[in-house]
Amino acid sequence: MTRAAALLLGLLLASVAATTSAGASAAPALKAGVFEPPRTAPELSLRGSDGAELTLARYRGKVVLMSFGFTNCAAVCPITLATLAEARRNLGNAADAVQVIFVTVDPERDDAARMKAYLAAFDASFVGATGTPEALAAVRGNYGVTARKHITTDGYVMDHSSSIYLIDRTGKLRALMPYGRSAGDFVHDVKLLLAQ
Amino acid sequence: MTPELHPTQRAAALGTRGRARPTREAWVSAVLLLFVLGVLMWASLAPIELASRDELFEIPHGTWARRMAGEKLEILPDTIRLTLGINDVLLLRNADDVPQAFGPALVMPGQSFRLPFATASTYSFACSAHASGQLNVIVEPSPARGWETLRWRLRNLASRTG
Numbered sequence: 001m002t003r004a005a006a007l008l009l010g011l012l013l014a015s016v017a018a019t020t021s022a023g024a025s026a027a028p029a030l031k032a033g034v035f036e037p038p039r040t041a042p043e044l045s046l047r048g049s050d051g052a053e054l055t056l057a058r059y060r061g062k063v064v065l066m067s068f069g070f071t072n073c074a075a076v077c078p079i080t081l082a083t084l085a086e087a088r089r090n091l092g093n094a095a096d097a098v099q100v101i102f103v104t105v106d107p108e109r110d111d112a113a114r115m116k117a118y119l120a121a122f123d124a125s126f127v128g129a130t131g132t133p134e135a136l137a138a139v140r141g142n143y144g145v146t147a148r149k150h151i152t153t154d155g156y157v158m159d160h161s162s163s164i165y166l167i168d169r170t171g172k173l174r175a176l177m178p179y180g181r182s183a184g185d186f187v188h189d190v191k192l193l194l195a196q
Numbered sequence: 197m198t199p200e201l202h203p204t205q206r207a208a209a210l211g212t213r214g215r216a217r218p219t220r221e222a223w224v225s226a227v228l229l230l231f232v233l234g235v236l237m238w239a240s241l242a243p244i245e246l247a248s249r250d251e252l253f254e255i256p257h258g259t260w261a262r263r264m265a266g267e268k269l270e271i272l273p274d275t276i277r278l279t280l281g282i283n284d285v286l287l288l289r290n291a292d293d294v295p296q297a298f299g300p301a302l303v304m305p306g307q308s309f310r311l312p313f314a315t316a317s318t319y320s321f322a323c324s325a326h327a328s329g330q331l332n333v334i335v336e337p338s339p340a341r342g343w344e345t346l347r348w349r350l351r352n353l354a355s356r357t358g
Contacts, residue, residue, distance in 0.1 A: 033311035039304055144295075144302030146322070161300035176301050178311075178319075 030192060031185040032166055032175035041165070041173035042142035046103070046135060049116040049128030056171055059099045063193045064167040065186065068145045068160055070106035071118040076162045076179060077102075078122075084164070085123040087186035095125075097169075097194055103129045105147035105160045107136055143173075168193050240346040244339070250287040250310065251278055255325045260294040263327075271325050274332060278313060279348065281338040285312045297324040298331070 041056055041064075048054035056064060065084055069077035081102065088095040102119060104110035107130050115128030130136070140147060147160040162179035166189060174193060177186065218226075253272050263269055278284050289308040290296045296303050299321035303309045313319075316337040323331040339348045 031312065031314065033301060033309055035301070035303070036308050036310060037306075039307065142302075144297045144300055146300070163300040176309075176311075178299075 030166075030175050030189045031181065032164075032177040032189050034175045035173060038168070038172040038174045041167045041171055042139070044101075044103070044129060044139055046129040046131040046139070047112055049112045049119060049130070051112060054101070054127060054129045056167065059101075059167075060171055061169050062097050062099045063169060063190050064099050064101055064165075065190075066101040066103065066165040066167065067162075068103045068105050068140065068143075068147065069162070070104050070158050070160070071110050071114055072106065072157065074157075076160075080162065080164065080179065081119070081122040081126065083181075083183050084126075084186065086183035087190065088123055088125070090183060090187050091190060094191065094194055098190055100126045101129055102126060103139060104136065105140070105145075105158045107131060107133050166190075166193065168196065236346065239349050240342050242345075243341075244282050244345060244348060246283055249283055249285045249312075251276065251283045251285065252287045252289065254289040255292050255296050257291045257293060259292045259325065260296075268327055270327060272323070272331060274326065274328060274330070276331065276333050278333060278335045279338060280313065280316055280335060282348075284314075284335065285310060286333060287311075297322065299323070 043056055044054055046054045052058075065087075067077075067080050067084070069080065071077075081100075084100050088098060088100070091098060100123065102115065104115060110128070110130050112128065112130055115130060119126040119128050131139075139145075143165060145161040147158050149156050150159050164177045164179075164186075165173060166175040166177060168174045175189065177189070253276070255271055259269060259271055276286065278286065287308060287310045288296075288298050288303060290303040290305055293305050295305065298309055301309045301311075313333070313335045316335050319333040319335065321331045321333065322329060325331075339345045
């Protein structure tokens with residue numbers, strides 16, 4: 001009985017000691033999920049909503065925030081784009097060093113002109129990317145993005161991944177911000193990436 | 197000559213002689229009990245600070261090959277519990293030789309993905325390292341001092357020893 005109590009006490013003491021260490025680490029630097037070591041972001045070769053070919057190489061020197069979605073999206077995409085627009089506004093002059101790219105998962109309906117008009121409602125600097133279904137599927141595969149057509153009574157919608165990819169000035173895929181994070185989180189992370 | 201005792205002193209003297217003295221084991225048990233209570237108090241009130249806020253899960257080398265060979269592997273738990281302010285960072289390390297998808301994050305061989313959580317909630321991710329294809333992460337609020345802190349420590353102890 002006394003031995004059992006002593007054993008229990010020992011375990012409890014060990015637990016307390018293990019959970020009361022003085023050397024607690026600092027919170028992670030970025031608020032987004034971080035890839036370590038970062039790899040070069042897979043290149044894009046798509047059609048930009050500005051009429052030019054859209055590649056990541058065009059934006060070397062800038063931090064790229066890239067999301068996937070479609071212009072008929074009723075719930076997720078407008079919130080993501082509004083959040084990114086708010087983040088750019090809050091960045092002040094640093095916003096010039098940030099490029100938002102919106103890659104469609106619905107090339108059937110999202111042509112360059114439609115994407116340009118849609119994105120301008122959020123921020124005129126945002127660039128859309130479209131292309132053939134095969135080219136877009138390859139891009140999604142490179143980034144781990146999923147997209148699936150879901151038939152509804154009045155047409156279809158696309159179920160798709162909703163996270164935002166953060167690519168640094170050198171073209172490295174550094175992090176992934178889950179859907180639903182605030183504009184402040186983006187401002188925080190973009191500032192850190194710009195400072196590096 | 198015996199000194200005259202006050203009636204209350206006499207009763208006390210008689211009482212002492214009439215009761216059995218506590219054994220050595222009883223004393224040890226009492227001291228141990230007090231010590232356990234002290235530790236429990238400490239465990240309830242001392243702030244929880246781990247050496248790292250990372251909760252590491254590794255996908256071992258050969259996972260994909262073994263699964264392709266028909267082996268039913270359970271590498272990661274179906275549900276991971278994290279606590280804000282204590283262990284609120286999920287660290288996935290891919291030691292396999294093929295990319296692994298964790299939600300929308302494609303984690304390359306030799307790469308890790310470190311995802312901090314800031315809001316208590318239940319998160320569901322598609323995960324290629326799971327036979328079920330899904331991973332749930334339950335993020336709980338930081339425990340309050342007292343019973344919640346003690347319960348957190350006991351659960352942590354159980355998960356590490358069990």
